[in-house]
Amino acid sequence: MDQTHTASESSAVHRDDVGARIGMWLFLFTELILFGGLFLLYAVYRYLHPQEFHEAAKELNVVLGAANTLILLTSSFTMVMSISYIGEGEKKKSIAALGLTIALALAFLVNKYFEWTAKFHHGLYPNSPELAARSHGDNLFYGLYYSMTGLHGLHVLVGVVLLSVVLVYIVKDKVNPDNFIVLDNSGLYWHLVDIIWIYLFPLFYLIT
Amino acid sequence: MNDMTAAAHGSHPSGLSYLEEPGRYGGIRSWLLTTDHKRIALLYLTSVLTFYAVGIALGVLMRLELLTPGETIVKPQTYNAIFTLHGVIMIFLFVIPGVPAIFGNFFLPLLIGAKDVAFPRINLFSWYLYIAGAFFAVTSLFTGGGPPDTGWTFYAPYSIRTGTNVSLAVFAAFVLGFSSILTGLNFVTTIHRLRAPGMTWTRMPLFVWATYATAWVQVLATPIIGITLLLVILERFFGVGIFDPEKGGDPILFQHLFWIYSHPAVYIMILPGMGVITEIIPVFARRTIFGYKAIAYSSVAIAALGSLVWGHHMFVSGQSYTANVIFSFITFLVAIPSAIKVFNWVATLYKGSILIAPPFLFALSFIFLFSIGGLTGLMQGALSVNVHIHDTYFVVGHFHYVMFGGTAYAFFAGLHYWYPKMFGRMYSQRTATLACTIMFIGFNMLYFTMLVLGLQGMPRRYYDYLPQFHTGHVIATVGSWILVSGLIVMFANLLIALRKGERAAADPWGGKTLEWQVPSPPPHENFEEIPVIDRGAYDYD
Amino acid sequence: MFSGAASTIATKVDSAFLFILVICVLMLLLITFLMVFFVIKYRRDKNPIPTNIEGNFLLEVVWTVVPTILVIAMFYYGWIGYREMETIPEDAMPVKVTAQMWSWSFEYENGTRSDELVVPINQPVKLELFSRDVLHSLFVPAFRIKKDVVPGIRTTLWFTGDEEGTYDLLCTEYCGLRHSDMLSRVVVMSQDAFASWMAGKTAHEAAEPAGRQLLESQGCLGCHSLDGSRIVGPTLKGIFGRKGRVLTDGAERDVVADEDYLRRSIVKPNADVVVGYPPIMPSQEGILSDEQIDAIIEYLKTLQ
Structure with a gap:
């Protein structure tokens, strides 16, 4: 059961795990650059409006942000567990760990929902009269806040769908101890989502 | 050995070519659900050429409108929509996917001795994304506030304010970018993992090198345009304000992000074309390529340097003086690897044994037209000169020399070169030569005139113009008619040959690369047995 | 170049252009000549047996180094002209330019406005560019000057008209429906004529309804x-x-x-x-x- 490496090499004609991993890494590069564009914008606008960014960041809810950071970090851990279990042939444990990952991802989204609605109640959303009355720096801060956390949230949502599909694959034994590159690659994607949040959290919530 | 003799006659030892192979599904589904890289290439060929025809029609309309000052055939709003769509269609639906998605798909696996690309299903998915993007682009014409009127660059803040259907068009470009990324990712992985035994990096055909460099640029640059376009959509729907000066956004930053992708995209467009030319020239000179390594590494150098010159689109935008000087300098540097390629191509002709045939004529036209494109690029790289010619017809003429005279001509060259391999038939070479001649005349009449108009101060994207520009516009419009006649002859010739052309041999031109060692058209799995490579790609000894 | 030069900078731009043009034409002729010459000389019926030459290191070095020197010269030539364009003389006469869809408006130091730019000859003029709405770009072909007008940002450019006459002023950044009608003119006149024009304009404006x-x-x-x-x-x-x-x-x-x-x-x-x-x-x-x-x-x- 733990001979996955030899298994993948012997059946190289139909399957190329290394190739699949290269492909996934390339895809992750593109994701990093996608967010990179936003980080670049953040850097420029923060440089242009340091004071406003400083003040606006104080308005964000650090507790909710920190909770979400914990949730995502834990989910990355359960993701690794799931991969490790399937490698050991522990199908049920793997399914449980993956299920937990999905649950944590959903918890993240629920949390995010409350955070956004709270901001909406304060009249802080793009194009709001409240923001229109404020400075350019505040507008840009919230514009970036919604764009970046929104795009990240979208990635979490895609992750939930992706991991759910893989979960079904495990149940149906399409992903099995001999062939779990799909789970492996989904794990890579999930870690990326996690890492991006690790950057978003301090940039918006902590650096005040 | 039996295989070899059979292949030489262009018939199939195992019976069926990829065109006849039934596969898992029958009928139309055998095409729409295929994962065979060759069939996907033909799917692309059909759809790309369809949109190319639309793009040409729009271009002709534009030229017709400009035949006389004032209103000739359309209203200004329509004209603005036409040049926007001409740009969007030509760039995103023809020039970018043209060579890589068609010839890259068809020949990359054949050239490296593989049975398919690394991810055949993702390959098919890319095509569907292409079709989806094209669908959105077309839908944007008939829905919302009417066809977008921003120019293909979608510059903020106009793109945020206009009431036309920019959002859908921008989304179309986003989806097409995703398609392009997946194709690039597929090719990089394919080249790393699926080369035949013995196919070392320096034994790879140079088209593969060019595709490899292009694929990296596709993967690394496209996400930037993705995020920029997404922000334009967010801006239009929610008013996030990131590019809107009224909310503190910086429109120049939009231009930076736009060109960080779109300038490397120019190399996405031209590098594969250069690769095609590099394949053709040694075959028709019947000798090895001159300076293999120089050509291969210059592809990589172009891809690398080309990623650092985007600011030369913005010399008059108000970006800082220092930035302008640096961008101008790097822009001149990127000319060097391009020049190296041209010199090596010409040197490959030296002491060759030259067969003059349509693919070769298109390749020679390419070298001439691309040289003009490159040299006029130098004029724009010079800061003081750029100030005068920026956003004039000089720029329009220049990039048509590069994109049309370069990429599209390389595409035509490749089409005539690989046609017998792809379809197993040969077109009329006399008609193809005639078409090439007509196009060459029309092309220069149209675009050289644009260069002159630009120097005289004719701005681009003008519906109407001052009387001093009239003569130039008349010449250009007549040139467009000649050019289009040539294009029609060329495509008609190829279409007729699909049914009536003579059966083509496996290696009609005497090529040495792997695709010529399989029958025409190739069998479903390309190679009966994966070949073992023990020599360079252009070994004519 | 092809439209008459009428500013001090124009001749410098034109000479940089000519310098690059000459090199480019020579390059193009060289490439085309060699290409055609080889194709004729080594065509298959005249030269049935090709000679394989894999490359020549010396040649590669030559055609890397020579273009490098040439392009650096071009870069330098373009740069010095541009440096001058970006160095605004102290004594330049300021004019505030406001661009909006689809018109130009010029405001002189004394508050007088006009929809055509009128300037005295041999006097450096500094234009401060403002936009009310979207991007525009101010272009005077005869002066070889151009600069984008960016909403939210102040951009500047300057010129010295050195020949009396009327010159076209065009918008070269696409700005919507009537972009091609966003035209105006620059009138370069003698110092005296300018002074009397200005006096007349100011008086006329005072008389005009608000x-x-x-x-x-x-x-x-x-x-x-x-x-x-x-x-x-x-x-x-x-x-x-x-x-x-x-x-x-x-x-x-x-x-x-x-x-x-x-x-x-x-x-x-x-x-x-x-x-x-x-x-x-x-x-x-x-x-x-x-x-x-x-x-x-x-x-x-x-x-x-």
Whole structure:
């Protein structure tokens, strides 16, 4: 059961795990650059409006942000567990760990929902009269806040769908101890989502 | 050995070519659900050429409108929509996917001795994304506030304010970018993992090198345009304000992000074309390529340097003086690897044994037209000169020399070169030569005139113009008619040959690369047995 | 170049261009000649046996180094001209340029405005560029100068006209429907002529009704004519008291253009849009004061 490496090499004609991993890494590069564009914008606008960014960041809810950071970090851990279990042939444990990952991802989204609605109640959303009355720096801060956390949230949502599909694959034994590159690659994607949040959290919530 | 003799006659030892192979599904589904890289290439060929025809029609309309000052055939709003769509269609639906998605798909696996690309299903998915993007682009014409009127660059803040259907068009470009990324990712992985035994990096055909460099640029640059376009959509729907000066956004930053992708995209467009030319020239000179390594590494150098010159689109935008000087300098540097390629191509002709045939004529036209494109690029790289010619017809003429005279001509060259391999038939070479001649005349009449108009101060994207520009516009419009006649002859010739052309041999031109060692058209799995490579790609000894 | 040069910088731009042009033409001739020569000399029936040459290191070095030197020379030549373009002389006469869809407005130091740029000969002029709406770009082909006009950012450029005459001034950054009509002119005249033009213009302006001046300085006349012709928006001739159909919240209704209507159309232009015209006029709320709007309405009443 733990001979996955030899298994993948012997059946190289139909399957190329290394190739699949290269492909996934390339895809992750593109994701990093996608967010990179936003980080670049953040850097420029923060440089242009340091004071406003400083003040606006104080308005964000650090507790909710920190909770979400914990949730995502834990989910990355359960993701690794799931991969490790399937490698050991522990199908049920793997399914449980993956299920937990999905649950944590959903918890993240629920949390995010409350955070956004709270901001909406304060009249802080793009194009709001409240923001229109404020400075350019505040507008840009919230514009970036919604764009970046929104795009990240979208990635979490895609992750939930992706991991759910893989979960079904495990149940149906399409992903099995001999062939779990799909789970492996989904794990890579999930870690990326996690890492991006690790950057978003301090940039918006902590650096005040 | 039996295989070899059979292949030489262009018939199939195992019976069926990829065109006849039934596969898992029958009928139309055998095409729409295929994962065979060759069939996907033909799917692309059909759809790309369809949109190319639309793009040409729009271009002709534009030229017709400009035949006389004032209103000739359309209203200004329509004209603005036409040049926007001409740009969007030509760039995103023809020039970018043209060579890589068609010839890259068809020949990359054949050239490296593989049975398919690394991810055949993702390959098919890319095509569907292409079709989806094209669908959105077309839908944007008939829905919302009417066809977008921003120019293909979608510059903020106009793109945020206009009431036309920019959002859908921008989304179309986003989806097409995703398609392009997946194709690039597929090719990089394919080249790393699926080369035949013995196919070392320096034994790879140079088209593969060019595709490899292009694929990296596709993967690394496209996400930037993705995020920029997404922000334009967010801006239009929610008013996030990131590019809107009224909310503190910086429109120049939009231009930076736009060109960080779109300038490397120019190399996405031209590098594969250069690769095609590099394949053709040694075959028709019947000798090895001159300076293999120089050509291969210059592809990589172009891809690398080309990623650092985007600011030369913005010399008059108000970006800082220092930035302008640096961008101008790097822009001149990127000319060097391009020049190296041209010199090596010409040197490959030296002491060759030259067969003059349509693919070769298109390749020679390419070298001439691309040289003009490159040299006029130098004029724009010079800061003081750029100030005068920026956003004039000089720029329009220049990039048509590069994109049309370069990429599209390389595409035509490749089409005539690989046609017998792809379809197993040969077109009329006399008609193809005639078409090439007509196009060459029309092309220069149209675009050289644009260069002159630009120097005289004719701005681009003008519906109407001052009387001093009239003569130039008349010449250009007549040139467009000649050019289009040539294009029609060329495509008609190829279409007729699909049914009536003579059966083509496996290696009609005497090529040495792997695709010529399989029958025409190739069998479903390309190679009966994966070949073992023990020599360079252009070994004519 | 091909259109006459009429500024001090123009000759420098042209010489840089010529320098590059000569090198480029020589390069193109060399490449084309060699290509055609080889194709004829080594065509298959004359030279059936090719000679394989894999490359030549020395040649590669030569055609890397020589173009490198050439392009660096080109870069330098282009740079020195540009450096001068970006170095604004101390004594330059400032003119504030306001661009908006689709008109230009020039304001001189003494507050006088015009819709054509009038400058004295041999006098450096510094243009400060502002945009009211989207990107524009100011281009005077005869002077070889160009600079984008960016909303929210101040950009500048300068020139010295050294030949009397009238020159085209064009917008070269696409700005919507009537981009190609966003034209004006630069008039270069002698110092004396300029002084008397300025005196006349200033006196004339003082005599003009305030409303008329506002229509001109706010660029209203770019879209609304005073002579009854249709441009982008409805003409202002006879507007007061005119009956017409407008679109209000998607429904058509008849209105009479009274004071209230005119005021609403200035402050909230897209509340009632005259049928057959696009809803594209920007609101003037916060740009014009109530007194100014009154002045405009008073002037409109006189346009019968």
